[in-house]
Amino acid sequence: MIKLFKRIDKRYIPSLLAILLLTFGQSVAQLYMPNLNGDIIDKGVMAGDTDYILRTGGLMLLVSLGGMVCAILGSFLAAKVSMGFGRDLRRGIFTQASSYSLKEFDKLGTATLITRNTNDVTQIQNLGFMLLRMMLMAPMMLIGGIVLAVSKDAVLSLIIVAVIPVLALIIWLVGRSTIPLFQAMQRKIDKLNQVLREKLMGIRVIRAFNRDDAEKERFDSANTDLTKTAIKVNRILAIFMPLVMLIFNLIMLGVVWFGAVRIDAGAMEVGQLQAFLQYIMQIMFSVMMVAMMFIMLPRAQASADRINEVFALETELLDPDAPKAPEKTGKVVFDHVSFGYTNAEELALTDISFEAAPGETVAIIGSTGSGKSTLANLIPRFYDVTDGRILVDGVDVREFKKEELRKRISFVPQKALLFTGTIADNIRYGKEDATDEEVQNAARIAQASDFIDEMTDGYNSMISQGGSNLSGGQKQRLTIARALVRRPEIYIFDDNFSALDFKTDAKLRAALKDEVKGATVFMVAQRVSTVMDADKIIVLDEGRVAGMGTHRELLKSCDIYREIVASQLSEEELA
Numbered sequence: 220m221i222k223l224f225k226r227i228d229k230r231y232i233p234s235l236l237a238i239l240l241l242t243f244g245q246s247v248a249q250l251y252m253p254n255l256n257g258d259i260i261d262k263g264v265m266a267g268d269t270d271y272i273l274r275t276g277g278l279m280l281l282v283s284l285g286g287m288v289c290a291i292l293g294s295f296l297a298a299k300v301s302m303g304f305g306r307d308l309r310r311g312i313f314t315q316a317s318s319y320s321l322k323e324f325d326k327l328g329t330a331t332l333i334t335r336n337t338n339d340v341t342q343i344q345n346l347g348f349m350l351l352r353m354m355l356m357a358p359m360m361l362i363g364g365i366v367l368a369v370s371k372d373a374v375l376s377l378i379i380v381a382v383i384p385v386l387a388l389i390i391w392l393v394g395r396s397t398i399p400l401f402q403a404m405q406r407k408i409d410k411l412n413q414v415l416r417e418k419l420m421g422i423r424v425i426r427a428f429n430r431d432d433a434e435k436e437r438f439d440s441a442n443t444d445l446t447k448t449a450i451k452v453n454r455i456l457a458i459f460m461p462l463v464m465l466i467f468n469l470i471m472l473g474v475v476w477f478g479a480v481r482i483d484a485g486a487m488e489v490g491q492l493q494a495f496l497q498y499i500m501q502i503m504f505s506v507m508m509v510a511m512m513f514i515m516l517p518r519a520q521a522s523a524d525r526i527n528e529v530f531a532l533e534t535e536l537l538d539p540d541a542p543k544a545p546e547k548t549g550k551v552v553f554d555h556v557s558f559g560y561t562n563a564e565e566l567a568l569t570d571i572s573f574e575a576a577p578g579e580t581v582a583i584i585g586s587t588g589s590g591k592s593t594l595a596n597l598i599p600r601f602y603d604v605t606d607g608r609i610l611v612d613g614v615d616v617r618e619f620k621k622e623e624l625r626k627r628i629s630f631v632p633q634k635a636l637l638f639t640g641t642i643a644d645n646i647r648y649g650k651e652d653a654t655d656e657e658v659q660n661a662a663r664i665a666q667a668s669d670f671i672d673e674m675t676d677g678y679n680s681m682i683s684q685g686g687s688n689l690s691g692g693q694k695q696r697l698t699i700a701r702a703l704v705r706r707p708e709i710y711i712f713d714d715n716f717s718a719l720d721f722k723t724d725a726k727l728r729a730a731l732k733d734e735v736k737g738a739t740v741f742m743v744a745q746r747v748s749t750v751m752d753a754d755k756i757i758v759l760d761e762g763r764v765a766g767m768g769t770h771r772e773l774l775k776s777c778d779i780y781r782e783i784v785a786s787q788l789s790e791e792e793l794a
């Protein structure tokens with residue numbers, strides 16, 4: 220927790236100091252009031268001194284007004300600081316997560332990152348506010364209350380000594396049972412979010428397979444699990460509060476009883492007993508405030524740990540100290556590259572070596588799971604190789620600044636992903652300052668202009684979240700347009716053509732040929748017709764190169780390629 224609070228920005232220091240001062244002012248005002256109250260009874264009411272009552276009454280009004288101003292300003296600043304700290308934390312988590320490589324995303328998971336950035340930060344934010352309001356005030360009120368109570372009647376104050384250990388024991392018992400439950404609650408919120416996210420994202424599949432009921436059950440089970448834990452915690456707290464109130468009332472009863480005896484004996488005045496009672500109340504409420512804090516603390520601690528974990532998880536894909544930025548050519552070399560995913564037993568790619576020269580189209584084909592996408596992901600350094608090296612423009616990709624490397628590459632991922640916004644916005648994602656002509660040209664080459672023109676608002680048509688108002692092929696063509704508008708030296712198409720019909724696929728590749736002239740093109744594909752014309756075809760089999768060459772060469776030399784071809788093309792096409 221302390222580690223997390225150390226992240227607080229220095230610009231909040233003046234506000235924190237002001238909160239400290241205001242809390243002190245508020246505490247002094249509150250501690251002074253019972254004293255005045257006692258005096259007004261003893262010296263005013265008992266003595267029948269109206270002047271004194273008016274004077275002291277006026278002073279009481281002023282003191283309480285001062286206390287109120289301090290309280291309002293203190294709360295205002297505390298809210299400002301804690302909400303600001305929450306905002307900074309959310310920004311920090313977002314920035315940290317943005318620096319992650321896919322490896323770190325694989326490790327943490329998206330659902331938990333969302334919970335950590337929302338629910339967990341809210342916990343810390345609320346705790347921060349309570350700390351600034353209660354935690355600062357409680358010790359002042361506790362110490363001040365004890366000192367003043369003792370000064371009013373030292374003998375009667377012994378009651379406090381007897382009661383505080385009992386309260387401490389109750390708080391400890393409650394804390395011991397609620398701490399693990401609060402920690403479990405955070406984990407269960409995570410689980411609930413994960414189920415919810417999967418359900419909402421997979422709604423079509425769920426409907427198609429009539430899994431609504433099963434999914435509902437899965438959600439209900441996670442939801443009930445969380446509810447049960449929350450009820451358990453609240454049950455304990457529900458017993459805790461009345462129990463503490465009972466102890467409070469017993470104490471008050473004791474004070475009034477013994478106070479009456481002492482007044483009878485002439486050792487105390489009525490007003491002083493009244494003041495003493497109020498001090499005892501203040502002491503008890505301070506203890507309660509601290510207790511509440513300690514109960515909230517574990518939950519927030521669980522959240523702090525989870526947030527700290529995000530900050531501690533540093534990306535392994537660091538930029539080098541002395542980055543290189545060689546001349547852009549588009550040449551890509553795989554030099555004995557092997558790669559294994561974390562936690563995977565086997566390598567996804569083993570000893571891959573090849574060269575891709577500028578102007579060349581290199582196709583990668585192979586059965587599902589053979590490592591095609593993995594190979595494509597290594598070029599923009601989404602992952603680091605386990606062994607060997609990848610050179611882009613003659614320099615190891617690890618020696619580039621990631622931003623510089625990725626500037627040279629247009630990557631079209633296998634799963635078409637679009638953002639909420641217009642069609643033009645989405646294409647411009649590839650090049651922010653692209654002109655309308657460039658956007659339209661990219662769409663034309665990607666065979667997207669026809670369907671865009673048919674839309675009522677053309678390029679200004681809105682795309683809903685994730686592109687759900689477009690067909691799979693339309694989305695794919697827009698992602699291709701987004702890559703084309705950039706005009707880089709290297710293009711990577713990760714199996715984007717299989718979502719298109721044969722005719723569109725052929726038209727797109729023909730148009731692409733002129734557009735990407737001079738650039739190096741990687742084309743991961745499932746269909747032989749897509750790769751037949753490539754300058755070089757790499758056949759992958761279980762992460763290894765099973766063959767490399769042109770279509771004709773491979774037909775002669777590579778059994779696996781022949782098998783793939785035979786399974787897809789007719790005899791005439793083969794000839």
Ligand SMILES: Nc1ncnc2c1ncn2[C@@H]1O[C@H](COP(=O)(O)OP(=O)(O)OP(=O)(O)O)[C@@H](O)[C@H]1O
Binds near residue numbers: 567592
């Ligand atoms: N993030 C990941 N973590 C662990 N293993 C992974 C991950 N992504 C892929 N793999 C594994 O690596 C291997 C290669 O996967 P890859 O996605 O590269 O295959 P592919 O040839 O592109 O398949 P497809 O044609 O079905 O897309 C598979 O065995 C797969 O299970």
